Amino acid sequence: MPQSAETVLDYARLFREPEYQEMFARKKAEFECGHPDQKVVQIGEWTKSWEYREKNLARQALSINPVKACQPLGAVFAAAGFEGTLSFVHGSQGCVAYYRSHLSRHFKEPCSAVSSSMTEDAAVFGGLNNMIDGLANAYALYAPKMIAVSTTCMAEVIGDDLQAFITNAKVKGSVPQDFDVPYAHTPAFVGSHVDGYDVMVKGILENFWKDREHVHTDRINIIPGFDGFCVGNIRELKRMLGLMGVKATVLADTSDQFDTPSDGEFRMFAGGTKLEDVRAALNAKATLSLQEYCTRKTLEYVEGKGQQVKAFHYPLGVSATDEFLMEVARLAGKGIPEQLRLERGRLVDAIADSQSYLHGKRYAIFGDPDFVYAMARFVLETGGEPVHCLATNGNKAWEEQMHTLLASSPYGKGCNVWAGKDLWHLRSFLFTEKVDLMIGSSYGKYLERDTGTPLIRLTFPIFDRHHHHRFPIMGYQGGLSVLVKILDRIFETLDAESSETGTTDYAFDLTR
């Protein structure tokens, strides 16, 4: 009997005990009717081949382990960045349970959102009554300052018209006439979560800006985009802007909502962009987006209102941060303070100190388009070589931007850019064209196991490690922490490869 009260073995160790190992063997031999071991090994080896890679790339209909979620997740995330705002997802209720779980699992934080709980009858007759009752219930129970409505694929397929429904609900008294109920159509069969973020931010701006004219002021707006590191990054962003003395409005400030303290109180709403600031944001001089692919429609709308706009690709590393800060300085008419110059120099210093371990390292990078661009750019700065850059929700325009970036450095030569491909494709690439390191989300852990490529978790979602999102990865300070994560993984791999006593441990160095 392996279990004891003194040393409780849980799943990780319990099932390795002989009793269980014998049981697994019995089950497999007598009941599972699986394929012979030899066959499994043979097919397993075949999946690592160039032949399999060709077959895998020839897929047209099947998507396996794609790196993207659906639009409403982005809408729920964006809405969480506004003061007192409750997400209301119009459609069947299971989806909302999924968005809430997904965000909670990443941030280890509460995530509140409601659904209009549409079922078969709503599928036939439309979801108007669900909207009327739903807004009334949400308003009465949770006392939000704003309710942001988005849709699921069900509501989109049956063609529910949000604007008409919300107007109707207000007429019926579900919420006061002047209560803010911005909305966005977010069909799950179009685009991905980054598009859902885009249309929800746009919907919220439209709600406050419609029928109003731009009056020029010196403020600027910054839209961070869908960012799993929003807690650390937005705070770092505000710190840098503070050092520069720049007055800016962060639109969709999710940093406090996904980082509430433990002090005995559950805060359903925390922080977020103040609604009056959203209203005033119309009159900013410019709106900067930190992630182009999260804000294409929003920026078009903002530009139409008479503001300057500019999009970045997730400013991370030295030159991307330089570029961002210089643009902010130019727009705000401010200088870049000495403090930031020192921070920049320290990041450069760190890269120089570790150069021998970074130079020539080969990388696979996957995630959302802006993130992949940013990581590839930083890797190039360190003398690393991106070999595979993959974004399931990337498109032709992204591919071109990536090629331009890669062509700007000798280290980008020969890098493959994979728009629209998934992690099962990446598995083939990693077997046939090996790399030293992989950068992406927790989903990369299956690739790490199969291909032996060390994984560095630097983007959403991170389910299997804790608290990374609390630290910035943007800006010079953020760059430093990314650099340390990469280096730690390199040193851990070196140690693991040189740890065998008497054979490989001649390289088990203390000083590096």
Added chain:
Amino acid sequence: METTLPSGREDGQAEAEFNTRLIEDVLARYPEKSAKRRRKHLAVAAPGEEAADTDQPVTECDVKSNIKSIPGVMTIRGCAYAGSKGVVWGPVKDMVHISHGPVGCGHYSWSQRRNYYTGTTGVDSFVTMQFTSDFQEKDIVFGGDKKLEKLIDEIVDLFPLANGISIQSECPIGLIGDDIEAVAKKKNKEHGKTIVPVRCEGFRGVSQSLGHHIANDVIRDWVLDKKEIAFEAGPNDVNIIGDYNIGGDAWASRILLEEMGLRVIGAWSGDATLAEIERAPKARLNLIHCYRSMNYICRHMEEKHGIPWEEYNFFGPTQIEQSLRTIARHFGPEIIDRCEAVIAKYRPLVDAVIAKYRPRLEGKTVMLYVGGLRPRHVITAYEDLGMEIVGTGYEFAHSDDYQRTGHYVKNGTLIYDDVTGYELEKFIEGVRPDLVGSGIKEKYPVQKMGIPFRQMHSWDYSGPYHGYDGFAIFARDMDLAINNPVWGLFKAPWDVMPAAAE
């Protein structure tokens, strides 16, 4: 085992009065129409009739269940797709399960239920992978059947050792009228593999529950009795039904059944293969753990194949012992003897676990809110550790679940069906239990309030909790949740001693 109630709870009258007031307070916040609907789902357990098979009085938990959630509240429920793909079909390891429709549903349910299995992922096992048809607008407009056909061909090509395929429908499939049954039939003929269509669109029914039922019906109609099965069952052959092997639960259960001389043909559906399911109708007895999700198929096998079924509960020693004995009674004296030997063998472990943990947990109160069976089954395991359940409820129960719950709870216990986020929060604030057991969505709000929490869907990435080996882990986990020093750090000292402030 100690059976007396903590002092002051002998009749539950005080609790009943307190909880009744709590319910009224919560309902007061709702618009009238919704308050009227929600009232039917909230109750306190009341004294009931004496049960036929025991001399213990059974409590009544009379609430409305399995009806639509009201719109605009934070229902904790999922959908039919979650019930079929996430619960019943997803853990069948040697099949590829297609999330048919847009990308989201498959993405969010990807690797989230800790259905443990052995096998070579991507080669002969596929549980922790996400296969989707990733519907685009054109698929909505023109229909997805052609794409589905092609996709099945691609699966057969790339995963030759997959023994079958299931098509898990997402919302749009039913709305646009795709004929996935025809595709399944056609492709089954072409490839000679089991291919099953599951109509588990998320808008069907009111929760996960209908998805379970639909998934069971598909096993009945598309899997059982579809092939000649060259397998002769022995006299002691059983199936484990309704154990999804969360953190290895089915393994910690199977080991006990084998030790008492039974042979487990198949486990449904945690760590299951298609072959195990196909051979199930040859068994002598079906043993069902999660009644809610799989009673349908047990009833079918009883009717069609004459296999009796028995519910069992492997949470905590009291229920394990009782269940092992009930199971053994279906077989001869040899099994009954071996069953007693198993109970005796594990007794020292049970005694040691209780001796170690009970003193740390005695008298602690617990509120539960979970899915299928745990709101009632796990109660006795807490009681084995001297803990007391003060509130419980189900996400997607039917009235027969609440009838069964009466066997487990005491008078005055707060009962809440399809509880909303608002209600649960207020109930927890009102009752201030020492521990809450619920899911990931509830975990962090509760912890922020300073109340220890365990995830009772996924065991908080721990487990197993079933069986004797699992009970030791369960006890340890409740101790670590409740007795961690962090709960003493919530209040800043300058708040406790105002003089220190500023």
